[in-house]
Amino acid sequence: MKNSLDSINLKHQEAINKANAEIENKKDEVKNSPYRLQYHFMAPTGWINDPNGLVQYKGEYQLFYQYYPYASSWGPMHWGHAKSKDLVHWEHLSVALAPSESYDSGDVQGYGCFSGSAVVDGEELVLIYTGHVDDKSPMQVQCIAASEDGVNFEKYSQNPVIDNFPSDGSKDFRDPKVWKHEERWYMVVGSKKDGKGKAVLYVSDDLRNWEYKGAAAESDGTQGDMWECPDLFPLGDLHVLIVSPMYGTKNEKTFYVIGDMDYDKGIFTQETCTTLDYGFDFYAPQTLVDDKGRRIMIGWMEKWLTKMPSQEHGWAGAMTIPRELVLEGNKIVKQKPVSELSELRSDYKKLEAFEVEETTTIHELQEQVSETIIDFNINETTASEFGIQLRCSEDGKEKTEILLDLTNKEIVMDREHSGCGEKGISKAPLVVKDGSVNLRIFMDTTSVEVFVNDGEQVITNRIFPDVNSNKFNIFAKDGKLSVNSMESWKLGSVWK
Structure with missing residues (x-):
């Protein structure tokens, strides 16, 4: 033996x-x-x-x-x-x-x-x-x-x-x-x-x-x-x-x-x-x-x-x-x-309550490797569709869009224009909690993980945009979007 x-x-x-x-x-x-x-x-x-x-x-x-x-x-x-x-x-x-x-x-x-x-x-x-x-x-x-x-x-x-x-x-x-x-x-x-x-x-x-x-x-x-x-x-x-x-x-x-x-x-x-x-x-x-x-x-x-x-x-x-x-x-x-992921945070930024009509570029929130928390005020929002665009190019042709559709009660991640990787549109149920919707977004070089309402729903996708696509936009369609607050951190590397 x-x-x-x-x-x-x-x-x-x-x-x-x-x-x-x-x-x-x-x-x-x-x-x-x-x-x-x-x-x-x-x-x-x-x-x-x-x-x-x-x-x-x-x-x-x-x-x-x-x-x-x-x-x-x-x-x-x-x-x-x-x-x-x-x-x-x-x-x-x-x-x-x-x-x-x-x-x-x-x-x-x-x-x-x-x-x-x-x-x-x-x-x-x-x-x-x-x-x-x-x-x-x-x-x-x-x-x-x-x-x-x-x-x-x-x-x-x-x-x-x-x-x-x-x-x-x-x-x-x-x-x-x-x-x-x-x-x-x-x-x-x-x-x-x-x-x-x-x-x-x-x-x-x-x-x-x-x-x-x-x-x-x-x-x-x-x-x-x-x-x-x-x-x-x-x-x-x-x-x-x-x-x-x-x-x-x-x-x-x-x-x-x-x-x-x-x-x-x-x-x-x-x-x-x-x-x-x-x-x-x-x-x-x-x-x-x-x-x-x-x-x-x-x-x-x-x-x-x-x-x-x-x-x-x-x-x-x-x-x-x-x-x-x-x-x-x-x-x-x-x-x-x-x-433990909070150990990686630096460069904290916060925007207090604000409103958006059409599209607003948030210049302070353009880190490629980051954590962002956005709290949407649904009670004060008149737009039926709104959301954010990540890793956008200057001309707007490249982007990853996260759309909140209040009519169809869906949250949608659209990566049809996200770069050279796989395409596709992901959809998850959208539930309004006490008049608000909260998104916590972890973005890395080639990935996005979205946690909705404290993790009740999650959407995870790989994206492969150009290294120079760095714009972060917030948009509203046919109405006004009210945002309670937005926080962001740059996240550090864990690899030497």
Whole structure:
């Protein structure tokens, strides 16, 4: 057994060393890319997608992620790794997982260490992931790797720990999310059957031996035919299930369901289902509970099958800012940017109450990398449509528009003229609260995240405007716009 384990570890370490060498050779090439973000997490080089293994270990936040260091396009998946003391400043670490075994590697293009999660078990940091090989049957199995120092991981000699999909699922059987309830470990895995996405449930006492409990939840027929990256967790007095659904081969907007979890029966009962983020560039989020008791979520700030201008510069993909999830009224999960982001603020500006007719250019609010809070006075506004234009060119041809439509009760982000990236119009429900609407906007070099009314709705999109497009306009159509206040800060870089 020892010789077998030594052989596994040797092959794995060789694959990791090769990946680390590639990163070292290429990381300086992407540093000067004009599309690099300033306070969002990115890999040193190459391609990233889903966040994995979001956890706190020995006082530090750990972020793992789907990673292909050899190119700026998707390839055989590795697990990248970084850590942080504050969820804001990140330190890149050695690649944690690389394809090396028969259950996660092969001679075909489609293989790798697919998405999963991480837990702390005593002194060990344990990664639980899907081993994927296109031409194998079964195609996807669940595996583990463990570390006692939080950096170097050894694959379990008896992998896979779940070697086949259950009767309620199919060969699409991936993205295990593990958590502890009372004294037992629980795992949900995304799957599908009979045209319905499913989150199938397992239970274990030791993370190595798993008992199948059944399908904890499944699509009601409108929620996708494959559920990727399920995350089931307690929030307040209830439980929340987050799912990134597929419809055929197409990914759609991630949603959350509020409901009740019966651990004895292994069944999650759905109550309220809502879109989690209304933007194009949000997928496969993962959550953790930190030592402050907060439920923190980070998502992949990109989307499959889209134009990614950064690929020409040797990299692709980033993560959203960390968001705290708060259950309000048992019907809404609010997303609140973590308080630690305020450490990045400087150059505070504030405009007191003012009115706008037609278009006003706000010269004091033109930082590309910034946080802006705008409170609109709806009671005193006569315009039925109004909003702001970000990253505008001098001639007005390039812009990203955020429109509030009171007639149709929608907030719209229009990136049809946002630069060289993907186009599209995002829409979210608009609710007036006590006569006002509040927007909190986090803008980075190539991204915009809009939090509406304290995070009741969120829109996340990547934009790729010209570096000289810096104007910030406020506009009103066919009437007057009343603004209670506007605050802004420049946000500093977290990358040296």
